[in-house]
Amino acid sequence: MARTQGSHSDITGPRIREAALGLFARHGYAAVSMRQIAGEVGVQAGALYNYTPDKQSLLFRLMQDHMQELLAAYEELEPQADALGALRQFVGFHIRFHMQRPDEVFIAYMELRNLTPENFAEIEKLRRRYEDALQSILLAGQKDGLFSVQDAKIATLAVIAMLNGVMTWYRAGGRLSLDEVEQIYWDMVRKAVAA
Amino acid sequence: MARTQGSHSDITGPRIREAALGLFARHGYAAVSMRQIAGEVGVQAGALYNYTPDKQSLLFRLMQDHMQELLAAYEELEPQADALGALRQFVGFHIRFHMQRPDEVFIAYMELRNLTPENFAEIEKLRRRYEDALQSILLAGQKDGLFSVQDAKIATLAVIAMLNGVMTWYRAGGRLSLDEVEQIYWDMVRKAVAA
DNA sequence: GTCTATAAGGGGATAGAC
């Protein structure tokens, strides 16, 4: 794996982000050194600085890209006729999108405290936008008499917390298929906010 | 703050654990140095090793004590007549117990990956015992026709994940009292597992 | 664009004086 010389600007950048993603997710940002990342990529540590100004930017960019992809993917979903359909769509989307990106998800909520204050604020803004999408669904359903939640903000956070729990235990090839998981969680979410 | 000489074996030990607890929770285990901990306590780094064989044991002991206190406190609750009462009691207990120990809770689920494999297994065993308590309630209620969950194990994890979400946003003195929070979450949990 | 070499500093943990 250990390379010697040569120019690979087009592929080294993505490989650095890939390596950083996996290592940060496995060991934590603070516990991973630039040498480790370089080692995985097959370059020397100094070469990393052709692609990132510093370690912090590497983390921030991973988190920012993840949140922007999440929002973009969500905004491309088909509009739903009613709040019940929209909620079901949200549950399915959330589970499936996050299940495909376990490392990004893990980093996005474990490494918030390792962001500089400015970077933290930026990520929080994106996270808030996603939460607001769910809150809008709950409020619309409440208005139409489909849902009954005492506090839309708390219900939003409760639903997302519940769904995020999937990532801590689900493993592909386990006892349950993704369809079954989605169905089980949808059943609980639906009942939890039901009128 | 900076002390010079003297013997304080009876108070230094607890102060070290206290300092480590706060620092680990705020900055993360990997990002905190033994020198920082010593600085907060007011001793030199070398003195810490009279109380802990190494940094890892400091983390493990904090997590182990927390889990053992959680289990002991839960086991002292009054027995309930039916599963509905037991579930309500669990929800109230979980929220209130964890709300009083935000740092311990944060560490207990953020720093699992920084434990050695042996220590990790030990903490997991304790966590499993706590989850089993909730799962027993759900299974009993299912049998009595009070609850309807498709999968008791998943429902257990879903409920705990939802409740743990409280710790990420609740601040004393905020918009809602602890009673209100407990009531709102109880309402959602009750409905989510209802028959 | 990558390398080697290095600056400047912090890390965990230990030894021996007091």
Next chain:
DNA sequence: GTCTATCCCCTTATAGAC
């Protein structure tokens, strides 16, 4: 029980050769 001093290794980031 705590201190000072130290070992030895690792850290992020930069400089300059190729």
